[in-house]
Structures are given as structure tokens and as C-alpha cells.
Amino acid sequence: MTMKVDVVLFCCMLIFFTRCAVPSELTCRKGWTKLDTRCYLFVATQNSWQDGQQSCRETDAELVSISNEKEYELLQDHLFKTYPVLKRWWLGLSRDVTETIHAWKWLDGSEFDNEITPWSDSSQPSLTGQRAGLAEITSNKIRVSAENMDSPENLICERPLENVTTTTASTSPATSSTTTAVAITTTSLEITTSQVITTTSATINITTAATTIPATPSTPVTTVTSATTSTPKTLTSSVTTMTIIDAMRTTTLKGNVWM
Incomplete structure (x- = not known):
């Protein structure tokens, strides 16, 4: 049973990574210029030929070797449009004085072709x-000219396109709950209470005056529900001691004052 589970798990992982591994487009590093199938770095800082070559190698590149007419035209067009003021650039071309014929060669090993x-x-x-x-x-x-290697000039570095593969992980969409706070502002609170007191000889309606309570912004608002009590109540002995002038007269009590 355990072995079957392991096999199933392995197959699932294999399918996952096979489907999630996405090869990206061949591209150039940040700051480099893509022209056809090569990457170029145009350094508008004057260096000797040797120092320029060293600077290129520090970025895993070489001074440019122009190998065909298409590359020549692409570089020519880019230099004219992007750097119209700068007229001189080091190339990866040199003459080896150690050889008998003193041939001109590109750094990639190819022979110089005056037709290109x-x-x-x-x-x-x-x-x-x-x-x-x-x-x-x-x-x-x-146009190519021969120059002393110590002459300070701008330079062009060249390197192949990058082949970068990225892996994306599949994740479930995150579920989040949002609680929205609703602020309720009450400008006033009105409380009205009505009671009916029934005696054996008269009916007295007691109504408290409506009270307005201003709301305080910093104080939580408490909701008060007004209630009406209609249950008849019999006056106790303390109530019956009051003199009722007219048994049929309705007396209104406000606070503790009899009117």
C-alpha cells in the first residue's frame, strides 16, 4: 500500500513540474541591446583596447566580432540612430604581430573580410x-581603421542571448473575508414612556415628557427601545392619600409636580 502511494505521489510531482516549467524567450541582460541573435553593450566610456576587452570579459562577453553583412548593417543602423555624436568604437579586431603574415583576425577566431x-x-x-x-x-x-591599442575609445561588447527557464508554482486562490465597519451617527435620542394607573374611583394618566439626549461622538450610542405599559395598576395606600378633586378629572404628572 505504501509503495503504491509513493508511486502515485511521484507521478503527480512529475506531471506538476513538467507542466509548470516554462522556458522563457531568449533574451539579453538588463542594459544590453538585442540585435537579431546577439546581445550588445555599447560603452560610451573611453578605454584602451586592452582595458576595453577586459571590461567586456568581466561581463562574460568579448569585444564585438562582425561575422556577416547582416550583423554589420544592424550595428551600423543602431550606432547611427542611438549614438549619432560618437564616431569611434573599439572592435574585437586586432593584428597579431607574432605571426609572419601579420594577419587581421576577429576575437572569435575568424579572418577579417574586407567585403563585409x-x-x-x-x-x-x-x-x-x-x-x-x-x-x-x-x-x-x-568603416574600419587601424589604431594604436593605447588610444582611448568607446567600445562595443558582444555576447549570446540568454536562455532562462522559470518555474511557476500553482497555488489555490486565497480566500479572504472583509469586515466592513458601518458607523451610525445619531443626533438625538427621544424616550417617551406612558403609564396608565387605574384606581377604584378615578383614572390618572401619567405621561413623562419627551426627553432629548444629544449624542456624544466619543461615547458609544446605546439603543433604547421605548415601551408602553398598559397593565392596569392599583394605587397603593400611599397613592390613595392624595386628594382627587374630581373623580372624572384627568390629572397630568410631570416629574414630581402635580398640576
Whole structure:
């Protein structure tokens, strides 16, 4: 029996997590710009080429390597529209002077292609020494020029899209009860009491005057229900000692004064 329960529980948990695990859309980190299938960080702070590359690596990225014409056009359009004043940006392009041919290569290992990213002078520069590739915005176009690595320039970092998976837990809707306090304000309270006293020789109606009690805001209001007593009562000896002038006359008593 226990084994069956364990199997059922395991299956329920498996179904739950399978249905609740929702893969999110490939995206970029906060502050990064998504262009097609890559994420880019445009740093408008001047750094040397080496310092710029180190800054990119601290964010798990590299200085940008432009690998195809589509990427070139996307970057060109974004730089022109977003940073129209900034004209010079470090690229992930450098010349390795340790090699015999001193070839220009991108940081991703691919060879530089002048057909994709044209040189500013229409041909590969013949400058000697360690050089790095710089993107120059000229007439709304990106052109690559060779620059000394110590030159302070802006930089562009590049990294792949993030693949983030989030898990959502299913919960029952919470039930809550709300008690609404209703404030009742009473401006006055009127109490009227009527009694009928019957004697053997006369009927005396005793009516107390209506009393108005102003309500106090800070004092809780007590509801008083007026009651009418119609039960005949026989006067005791203390009442019969009163002189009744006219047996048929109605006498009204207010407070303790006879009228």
C-alpha cells in the first residue's frame, strides 16, 4: 500500500513540474541591446583596447566580432540612430604581430573580410606594430581603421542571448473575508414612556415628557427601545392619600409636580 502511494505521489510531482516549467524567450541582460541573435553593450566610456576587452570579459562577453553583412548593417543602423555624436568604437579586431603574415583576425577566431567590413582607406593598412581595429562612423557608414591599442575609445561588447527557464508554482486562490465597519451617527435620542394607573374611583394618566439626549461622538450610542405599559395598576395606600378633586378629572404628572 505504501509503495503504491509513493508511486502515485511521484507521478503527480512529475506531471506538476513538467507542466509548470516554462522556458522563457531568449533574451539579453538588463542594459544590453538585442540585435537579431546577439546581445550588445555599447560603452560610451573611453578605454584602451586592452582595458576595453577586459571590461567586456568581466561581463562574460568579448569585444564585438562582425561575422556577416547582416550583423554589420544592424550595428551600423543602431550606432547611427542611438549614438549619432560618437564616431569611434573599439572592435574585437586586432593584428597579431607574432605571426609572419601579420594577419587581421576577429576575437572569435575568424579572418577579417574586407567585403563585409570595409577599410576606411579601401585597403588594408600597412602600419607596423601592434594594432587594433576601430569602427569609424563616416557618412552614416561603418568603416574600419587601424589604431594604436593605447588610444582611448568607446567600445562595443558582444555576447549570446540568454536562455532562462522559470518555474511557476500553482497555488489555490486565497480566500479572504472583509469586515466592513458601518458607523451610525445619531443626533438625538427621544424616550417617551406612558403609564396608565387605574384606581377604584378615578383614572390618572401619567405621561413623562419627551426627553432629548444629544449624542456624544466619543461615547458609544446605546439603543433604547421605548415601551408602553398598559397593565392596569392599583394605587397603593400611599397613592390613595392624595386628594382627587374630581373623580372624572384627568390629572397630568410631570416629574414630581402635580398640576
